[in-house]
Amino acid sequence: MTAPDSAAEIQKLAHQLGVEPTRLAALTGVPAGDLRILRTQIADALFEADKPRFAKIAALSKAVPTAVAARLTEYAMPPLLAARTAELIEPRRAADLVGRLSDGYLADVSAAMDASRAAEVVAEIPADRIATIGAELARRAEWVVIGGFVAHVSAPALAAAVQVFDGEQLLRIGFVLDDKDRLDDVSQLVTDVQIDAMLAAASKHGLWTELDDLLAHLTADRAGRMRDRFGVAPAKIVAATQAAAASGRLSQDSLAKLTA
Amino acid sequence: MADPDEALRELLGAEPPGAVLALDAVTRADLAGVIADARRHQARSLAEAFEATLKHVPFPVRGVVKRVLGA
Numbered sequence: 121m122t123a124p125d126s127a128a129e130i131q132k133l134a135h136q137l138g139v140e141p142t143r144l145a146a147l148t149g150v151p152a153g154d155l156r157i158l159r160t161q162i163a164d165a166l167f168e169a170d171k172p173r174f175a176k177i178a179a180l181s182k183a184v185p186t187a188v189a190a191r192l193t194e195y196a197m198p199p200l201l202a203a204r205t206a207e208l209i210e211p212r213r214a215a216d217l218v219g220r221l222s223d224g225y226l227a228d229v230s231a232a233m234d235a236s237r238a239a240e241v242v243a244e245i246p247a248d249r250i251a252t253i254g255a256e257l258a259r260r261a262e263w264v265v266i267g268g269f270v271a272h273v274s275a276p277a278l279a280a281a282v283q284v285f286d287g288e289q290l291l292r293i294g295f296v297l298d299d300k301d302r303l304d305d306v307s308q309l310v311t312d313v314q315i316d317a318m319l320a321a322a323s324k325h326g327l328w329t330e331l332d333d334l335l336a337h338l339t340a341d342r343a344g345r346m347r348d349r350f351g352v353a354p355a356k357i358v359a360a361t362q363a364a365a366a367s368g369r370l371s372q373d374s375l376a377k378l379t380a
Numbered sequence: 381m382a383d384p385d386e387a388l389r390e391l392l393g394a395e396p397p398g399a400v401l402a403l404d405a406v407t408r409a410d411l412a413g414v415i416a417d418a419r420r421h422q423a424r425s426l427a428e429a430f431e432a433t434l435k436h437v438p439f440p441v442r443g444v445v446k447r448v449l450g451a
Binding site for chain 2 (some may be wrong): 134137138143146151157158164168170196197200201
């Protein structure tokens, strides 16, 4: 794994612990694989710590019809509690429940949820709702949350969600994807306009680490589309990219993928 | 918890990765502190969420619900 992989893991760890990534700067030298193990250990510990409490709520919810449970949940239950409870409910019932919640509340619950603990539920959410919730989470800059969901949404849902993100959002989400193998799927789904926007966003916002990480994970075939778009990019974007490579902010390997 | 490695083991309920245990003692202690803070924050947030939920339960049965849920 690469230095960008470690930086992405630190960003995810910081999100999990509720601190800024700079607070964990001392972990920069730890390999990404070890940081990922640590993050999983922390997630397990946090989940187990208060599990008995929300396990009882999950058990109680079984006694109520889903339609009633949905109304009660949204009316009375703060998103954090709903998220933890959803992770314990039988997936089909949870998916039914999710289908009855409003977009705003579902976005709140999603932001508090560990998608990997409710993977079957996430996979059942219809594509149009994933796109709507994804757009709302992107508006809130919840990159780590979206990155966690991407690993578990259905293929149609991924396609619908990718359409709603702009270049900057795609770079920021791609950087913290839990399942980097899905970058290839995402790169197939983006339009030329979105690729142009990603190249422009890297230049405008200095997202070179994010662009570097994206290019490092793309197969040569997929990187070819990036190269084609870079070939017709405005001169100032090309110049900024070359300057970033010259200063080490973008790797020479990535520059080669864009220019070779 | 004076020993940062023991603190990490206790907080994680598992053996921390080798590269984490190889960090200097100050960093390990700081990491243990951040994890402990996150755990306290989660417990506090869930307790507040629980109380907020219970406020929607009719007062006459609130005590029973509270006991059932172990709040």
